[in-house]
Amino acid sequence: MTDFVPHNLGFQHISREDVIQKHTRELARNLLTSGFTTDPAILVLDGSYVYIQKSSNVTFARRSYSLYKHRPLLKPMMVVTTTGYIVSILGPYLSHSKNNDASILKHMIHCNTEELKTWLKEDDIFVVDRRFRDAGEILKDIGIRMEMPSFMPKGAKQLSTHDSNISRVVTKVRWVVEAANGRLKQWKYLEKTLPNTQIPFIGDYVRIVDALCNKYRPPLCNASDHDQSLAAKMLYLSKNVNSLLRRVDEEGLDRRSMLWVKVDADGVAPDFPRYDETDIRELTLGVYQLRMA
Template sequence: MHKHRLLVKPMGFVSTTDCFVSVMCPYLADSKNNDANILKHIIASDNGQIKSWLQKDDVVIVDRGFRDSIDLLEELGIQTEMPSFLKKGQTQFTTEESNTSRFITKIRWVVESANGRIKTWVFFNHVMPNSQIPYIGEYLRIVCSICNKYFKPLSSGDPQEDQLLGCKIIYLCKQNNLLKEKIESENLHRIRSSSWCKIDAASVDFPSITEEDLRNHTLGVYRIKLAKSYVAEHVTENNDFEVLVHKQENNLICAKMQSRHVSARAYLLWIQYDEVTVLGWFCKCRAGAIIVGMCAHVSAVIWYLGYARCLNIPYCSGDDWTKYLTDARNMPDPEIIDESDDSDCIEE
């Protein structure tokens, strides 16, 4: 129960070609019915005859919410792939862990996109009366069948380009982050005035890149969509954006980016480049060692230096909605009353 509403939860299986294989529901949406427990129940009760179409050596891509059901799937001979968890005392994923997790999420995006299609149906995008609970499962299966039959594929790109992208990701997964190794081995993460010089980003001789070049680096568009809001928080009213340039290596810059999750936390990042393109990157955030794509902090800096500031139109930050709000902390100055003008004042 949440806000006096009974919540129900479906469990869907989606193929890599964005087709709904099966949908089981409705399940209760409480702590005892998390993703892992629901999957265990589906397998134990053979719900939807799952054991007839889920075969040995099949590969199942899951998110972190299914971690407690991994052992059961592996006992059935099913291969599972899931993003990594930070180990106790670990503050950052290794390059291999970051790369593998990005590889998994790159494949699993079809699940979120397919689920998003369900909400395009007005019936499922609103609160339903409790009297519809007995029929929700059938309604949902009908809608998913219609999506399979009549909706266009979510991925309608060039198959050859998709295959090249897959090969690129597989290759990058096996590589090390050379800039990370350089930063750590040469102690460049210690920002000293003897090694680094603070300048405005407008003075950095950064290569001009296109949005397509940036998509090739990020391996997607989500990070690019976040870049504008990230940069807007760091650009001053005079459109100044400060970075640090290494005194011995002019093609190596350092910047500090604010976390969008924790206001009191900021991350240092480094970017290496030449006259034509970006050569490497490393950030101190959890996924900052990644080279299969990049974190949002790095992509924001590259987006600004290589693309946004090179536009002919002035840089435009994200909409500042706070200008329409009143901050109670900004108290007006107290009114000063001159007692000499008080007609009721009586001198003794």
């Protein structure tokens, strides 16, 4: 914690310019800064979880119990770049209902943790999930853009085409913090429920592990020759009209009763398109859906 971690983790160990030039994926830059004249730092934030035993101290037991996970835990807040490089990990924080991700981010800004406000510049971008929604105003006050998946309007059954496309763009960038959290849990000790005697040392443990990952593990995603073309295609498709939705609405296909029959690939649907792997990658604009299939 004295000689190794400070040189490999924390906002003071790396400059904002190094993050922009060496640890920002071209895909993320093109998707999120299209039309901007500045070159901002793009950071992805998310809370991780370290499970602990139930405490005999009633006050601490209540404040460490997560209603989301239905068990006691502590929450380190992870800040990574779009290549998966871990800039810093803050906390751990308690996990009761008043200490959600948005509250933790507000605390980081108010307390200027690790001189965060000095490191950041106006028009920098935080990519987050919906649990950070209440922190939007405080980020706006210091000039930080918050990119977040869209919310479904009250009474709506699904997102609009525009909101769905915005959410896909954000998710295409934000997945890297989930992978970084997964890399943290590859260390068996942090994956298990820790005894309460170890609670004072959890912050040190996660920082040591993340510093080791920064120093010796490869980036979670490397720059690709296709990043620029992929970003251009996603932005182009996100502005297109949803012709399938228009046809469903105009012909009332969502209100018709249908008789479904089992399809036999050998004869029932001879005109059904046959795609090779390259075609599917072009269709899905990534590998996640392909791996799931």
